[in-house]
């Protein structure tokens with residue numbers, strides 16, 4: 001497996017990336033996965049992909065925010081049959097290296113809990129916010145735990161971002177080498 005920076009010319013990989021995205025998030029990208037991948041390839045954004053046997057098996061994108069010092073990670077997805085083999089970790093590590101070289105200090109992201117997959121769902125997050133964050137439990141393999149394993153910290157929540165009791169969980173990682 002190796003990592004490449006995806007470019008607009010590579011329509012085979014773009015189609016494969018769109019298919020992985022559609023399968024992972026059918027409710028969001030059923031009819032718009034390719035448009036989403038193409039958006040990730042716009043100027044100044046970064047999109048890197050993991051390739052095995054000439055097939056795209058995962059990718060991660062990032063968007064510059066706050067000038068260039070903080071970048072938003074969006075999206076990250078690994079093809080279902082290649083999960084739990086370290087591909088997501090490799091993509092995150094490679095992305096860090098690329099963004100560090102661009103002057104990024106912090107990478108951040110929002111990871112929605114729309115399926116009651118953590119203890120931050122179905123509760124009033126305007127009360128005891130930080131205690132609830134500190135005591136978060138994973139109920140149904142929510143990816144926040146993946147991000148924690150690659151060094152991200154939960155830095156906040158957007159209560160009810162996806163409907164009552166369905167928050168967005170905000171994670172961030174400092175990548176400065178100073």
Ligand SMILES: CC(C)(COP(=O)(O)OP(=O)(O)OC[C@H]1O[C@@H](n2cnc3c(N)ncnc32)[C@H](O)[C@@H]1OP(=O)(O)O)[C@@H](O)C(=O)NCCC(=O)NCCS
Nearest residue numbers: 076077078083084085086087088089111141142143145146
């Ligand atoms: C989240 C995702 C990108 C992780 O990629 P991956 O290649 O499977 O991750 P890795 O194999 O590098 O896993 C690294 C560690 O995180 C853990 N992990 C991965 N996904 C996890 C999850 N959903 N819940 C809990 N732990 C998880 C792995 O078990 C592994 O732990 P270990 O080091 O103790 O063995 C992948 O599962 C995926 O594409 N999921 C669907 C899309 C998605 O949720 N994207 C993120 C949206 S914010």
